Amino acid sequence: MMKKFNLQHEVIVVSKPELLHAINSAKTFAITIEGTIHYAPFENDALYIFQGALPPQPLGLASASAASLFERLFGSSYLVIEDAARVLIRASGAWSQIIAYNFPKADYDDTTADGIADFSDKALEEIGWHATEFGITYREMTEYLESVCEGVLLCIEIEAPYQFSGLGFLRDRGHAREVLFAWCKERIGQIMQSDSDYAIERLNDDEEEAARFFGLL
Numbered sequence: 522m523m524k525k526f527n528l529q530h531e532v533i534v535v536s537k538p539e540l541l542h543a544i545n546s547a548k549t550f551a552i553t554i555e556g557t558i559h560y561a562p563f564e565n566d567a568l569y570i571f572q573g574a575l576p577p578q579p580l581g582l583a584s585a586s587a588a589s590l591f592e593r594l595f596g597s598s599y600l601v602i603e604d605a606a607r608v609l610i611r612a613s614g615a616w617s618q619i620i621a622y623n624f625p626k627a628d629y630d631d632t633t634a635d636g637i638a639d640f641s642d643k644a645l646e647e648i649g650w651h652a653t654e655f656g657i658t659y660r661e662m663t664e665y666l667e668s669v670c671e672g673v674l675l676c677i678e679i680e681a682p683y684q685f686s687g688l689g690f691l692r693d694r695g696h697a698r699e700v701l702f703a704w705c706k707e708r709i710g711q712i713m714q715s716d717s718d719y720a721i722e723r724l725n726d727d728e729e730e731a732a733r734f735f736g737l738l
Contacts, residue, residue: 522667522669523671524673524674526673527677527678528611528612528619528675528676529613529677531612532609532610533552533554533556533612534556534608534609536558537603540591541587541590544575544590544594547574547575548560548561549561549572550572550574551567551569551572551622552569553569553570554569554673554675565626568675569619569622570612570615570619571610571615572622575590595610598612598614599611599614599615613677616677620632620686623690627689628640628645628672628689628694629641629663629689631676631686631687632686632688637659639659640659642698644698645697645698645701648701651731651735652705652731654727654730655708655712655719655731657709662701662704663689665700665704666691669700670693670697671693672691672692673689673690674688674689674690675688675690702735705735706735706736709737710735
């Protein structure tokens, strides 16, 4: 089952000494959703809530307080609280930036009012495109994947008034392809048996192609 990482509620905990070290390095670094720090070039499979660097000051960063460094680094988009050993970060205000950091590696995009339109993985998209010929929506497919696959749904979800924006990341695309294909095949087989509009003799060319793709003809 995919983990829902709702930035509206999650607090990312970072080691204060490690974060200060990263700031003082003047290198470009990133913070993952687990609170670990990575230096550029960044890992393709990690999910980030921050990327950036703080330029060195002429008098040296050691003269600045930790609080002022964090304020300059994160700006107003992040809520930052520090104690002796940790920095606690709420990142929901930086959602637009976080989308930009992670969008290129997302398996599906649910950040717009239009909903989910495709899969970024070519093999998953081929399954999804054929399945839509039988009225199966990308929403249904992603909800199924979220229930049976490992991964992360990185999102902003607010209950009242309800708002949702998210990106989906599958841990094992090979497994996702297998289970989605099998699920769609079973669903389409049931549709063809129960819905006269999809009886074999009434299929149009695209529906027939999709049925053949799933091995149902």
